[in-house]
Amino acid sequence: MAKGLKFIPKPSKSSKENVDKALSNFSRRVKLTEFFKSLKIGSDSNHSKFREKSQWTPSDKLIDDYTLQKLSELIVDVNKIDLKQYGKNMSKADYRALKLLKQRKDIVIKPADKGSSTIILNKSDYIFEAYRQLSDSNYYKKINAPIYPKVAGKINEILDKLVDKKFIDDKQYDYLSVKENPRSRLFYLLPKIHKDRDIWINGKIPPGRPIVSDCNSDSYLVSAYIDSFLQPLAVKHSSYIKDTFHFLEKLKNIKPSDQSFLVTLDVESLYTNINNTEGLCAVEHMFQIHPDPKRSDKHISNLLKLCLENNDFEFNNEWFLQTSGTAMGKKFAPNYANLFLAKWEHEALAKCPKKPSCYFRFLDDIFIIWPHSKDDFNIFFQILNSHHKSINLKASLNKNEIHFLDVTIFKGQKFAKEGILDTKVYFKPTNSRQLLHKKSYHPKHTFKGIIKSQILRYYWICTNVGDFNQACTGLFQSLRQRGYSGRFLRTIKTQTLLSFKSSHKSNKCLKPNCLTCPHLIETDHMISSKGKIIPLKHSLNCHSKGIIYCIKCRKCGIMYVGQTRLHLNTRLTEHRSTIKTGKSKPVAMHFNETCPGVENLSVIPVEQVPREDLDELMGLYSIKDILQLYIREQHWMAKLKTLTPQGLNKRRDLPPPIPFVIQYNDQSGKISKLVKNFYEDIRSKYFCGYFTKYNLVTAFKRNKNLKDYLVHAKL
Numbered sequence: 001m002a003k004g005l006k007f008i009p010k011p012s013k014s015s016k017e018n019v020d021k022a023l024s025n026f027s028r029r030v031k032l033t034e035f036f037k038s039l040k041i042g043s044d045s046n047h048s049k050f051r052e053k054s055q056w057t058p059s060d061k062l063i064d065d066y067t068l069q070k071l072s073e074l075i076v077d078v079n080k081i082d083l084k085q086y087g088k089n090m091s092k093a094d095y096r097a098l099k100l101l102k103q104r105k106d107i108v109i110k111p112a113d114k115g116s117s118t119i120i121l122n123k124s125d126y127i128f129e130a131y132r133q134l135s136d137s138n139y140y141k142k143i144n145a146p147i148y149p150k151v152a153g154k155i156n157e158i159l160d161k162l163v164d165k166k167f168i169d170d171k172q173y174d175y176l177s178v179k180e181n182p183r184s185r186l187f188y189l190l191p192k193i194h195k196d197r198d199i200w201i202n203g204k205i206p207p208g209r210p211i212v213s214d215c216n217s218d219s220y221l222v223s224a225y226i227d228s229f230l231q232p233l234a235v236k237h238s239s240y241i242k243d244t245f246h247f248l249e250k251l252k253n254i255k256p257s258d259q260s261f262l263v264t265l266d267v268e269s270l271y272t273n274i275n276n277t278e279g280l281c282a283v284e285h286m287f288q289i290h291p292d293p294k295r296s297d298k299h300i301s302n303l304l305k306l307c308l309e310n311n312d313f314e315f316n317n318e319w320f321l322q323t324s325g326t327a328m329g330k331k332f333a334p335n336y337a338n339l340f341l342a343k344w345e346h347e348a349l350a351k352c353p354k355k356p357s358c359y360f361r362f363l364d365d366i367f368i369i370w371p372h373s374k375d376d377f378n379i380f381f382q383i384l385n386s387h388h389k390s391i392n393l394k395a396s397l398n399k400n401e402i403h404f405l406d407v408t409i410f411k412g413q414k415f416a417k418e419g420i421l422d423t424k425v426y427f428k429p430t431n432s433r434q435l436l437h438k439k440s441y442h443p444k445h446t447f448k449g450i451i452k453s454q455i456l457r458y459y460w461i462c463t464n465v466g467d468f469n470q471a472c473t474g475l476f477q478s479l480r481q482r483g484y485s486g487r488f489l490r491t492i493k494t495q496t497l498l499s500f501k502s503s504h505k506s507n508k509c510l511k512p513n514c515l516t517c518p519h520l521i522e523t524d525h526m527i528s529s530k531g532k533i534i535p536l537k538h539s540l541n542c543h544s545k546g547i548i549y550c551i552k553c554r555k556c557g558i559m560y561v562g563q564t565r566l567h568l569n570t571r572l573t574e575h576r577s578t579i580k581t582g583k584s585k586p587v588a589m590h591f592n593e594t595c596p597g598v599e600n601l602s603v604i605p606v607e608q609v610p611r612e613d614l615d616e617l618m619g620l621y622s623i624k625d626i627l628q629l630y631i632r633e634q635h636w637m638a639k640l641k642t643l644t645p646q647g648l649n650k651r652r653d654l655p656p657p658i659p660f661v662i663q664y665n666d667q668s669g670k671i672s673k674l675v676k677n678f679y680e681d682i683r684s685k686y687f688c689g690y691f692t693k694y695n696l697v698t699a700f701k702r703n704k705n706l707k708d709y710l711v712h713a714k715l
Helices: 016-035 065-079 092-103 123-134 148-164 170-176 220-234 244-251 276-289 297-309 333-350 374-387 413-418 444-461 465-480 486-501 568-580 586-594 613-618 623-640 668-685 706-710
Strands: 107-111 118-122 140-143 186-191 208-213 261-267 312-315 318-322 358-362 365-370 393-398 401-404 407-410 422-425 525-527 533-535 545-553 559-567 601-608 658-663 696-701
Touching: 016 065, 016 658, 016 668, 065 668, 092 706, 107 123, 107 186, 118 123, 123 140, 123 186, 123 208, 148 170, 148 297, 170 220, 220 276, 220 297, 220 333, 244 358, 244 407, 244 444, 261 374, 261 401, 276 297, 276 333, 333 358, 333 374, 365 374, 365 401, 374 393, 393 401, 413 422, 422 444, 422 465, 444 465, 444 486, 444 533, 465 486, 525 623, 545 568, 545 586, 545 623, 559 568, 559 586, 559 623, 568 586, 568 601, 601 623, 658 668, 668 696
Parallel strands: 186 312, 658 696
Antiparallel strands: 107 118, 140 318, 186 208, 261 365, 261 393, 312 318, 358 365, 401 407, 407 422, 525 533, 545 559, 545 601
16 A cells, blocks of 8 residues: 555556557547548637537548558557567565455545545444534435435426527537436545544544545536536636645735734635525626626526535435535535635625735635734634634634645745745645655656656745755655655756756847837746646747747736737737727737736747748748647647636637547557557648648556555445
């Protein structure tokens, strides 16, 4: 178990069935691409959400002979590859132990609620803690039989009305409607080993975080449909922070006084303490503030009410009903809770005579800077804590240092010199840093990518070099025990830091009348949609052309990705003109309506796309160059997640890439190489045709890990 639940035992043999399936799916996508060759750049290639994926494949009679011949050759070449697996990554004793653990009925294995530890509990202790929580009549009650079969009909009735009102079509109804024999919801716990031992039951049973697994239940798809309307609204409140990196960006502009307190507030058991009626009121309130003609407020509210009031589940072959709040496990739960707290904090803060100088919230975790006295804070805290009977807060207050998310915020060197708060990585005492074991059966690039992402995270969070090196040292010490060599770790650290030292800086032209440079952000990185740091490696300025650029709102952080063959200052002048004249363009509408003022607009030149030498000398762009601009623009749209509703991009200029996805095995690299060669052949054959605008993406599906073998929602 020390290997961690993400450890993948190497399969004894590769499955030819998986390889054939991967080739079949890829062949289908290639044929579809050729069949729909009339799709042009700039057309809308987005498919509507909430539909079953089509399984239709064009007949071979409709496909070019050259494509069919190359596909046949590809299949023949792949079939020649011996799929034999070489060696093992676990000893015979390990395999025997895994088999015995799978057979044990007296223990329960779970991942820890926070951190990366693996917890083994006596089954009797696990059941005791579950029944302790389920016996709380404020939140749960025991029922004799499941109620979800009766609810299914009510869900379908509302979906029928949505079809009648033309908010969804028949195909979406077929996808969302409840089918026969949906899976029952399952209750399970994640042990909170990070909690003080004083609150452990009998000193040996950690409290559990209750989760209700909703997968494949009657409300599973409907919950995702509801969430698609809540998510865009949940980010609109002023205290919203997306993640650690968003929080740090906001923190950079704050200069607290010497006497200010650093404070964190935590809402206790938020999900279960949201009164259903008041939660629905909060959602309906946001619907009224932000109307949307594509959204049926009444029917969405009715679906949400059904999901909240009929959340029945199974535990230990007994049935229970949640009578208050929502459950972790529901797709809409985080955004629903976010909307409820947005309304709560707006009303509670309005009652406070003295307010914090800054107030940020990530779900139920709140960070504030308190510029007043401690007595004033006690009054402020009392008002917040008494505003709603079911919302209870815990506060931590310190003048010099506080922990929030995975960051320690403190008054250090930068604060002494510049008045800016210092930050470093915070590790919970229970964080075992159990990153992926080096012997796990993953592609080689995975191990390098994991370590690089951690180093980049530390580099971004730590404002002092000493704190960064200390965090890296702790990481490397734990990784050495997990099979990584010191040389491998040092090499990755050196390469990662070099990527920053030789990275992008947006150089301002310093011309006194330049209208673009005031909007230009000098930065050496971007943050991806998954919170990863992406170094920028080009020295660009307002005169650069043939580039991908990112417009970012200084106020709310929303982004737009664009491309231009012109100079950046020319393109930005066009954007400013659309704002000034009030055009119905995404960027103009945002800076006129949502965050008014062109001063909120900032721009980051992200990448310069190379051009063919001849065309560059002549000052022209070839068709290939233009396509490359579109391809890179689409790449950055996906990387930064700038399509609506998360961003300002309202169209995708290129269709989705053609994927080749295969389960990882010893020969998957060779197979992927053959696929790439095949694709280059047909791309060359049809150059400037329909295949040119499609990217090929190869990816590996993982094999079963220890969690798949040992951890189950059902008791």
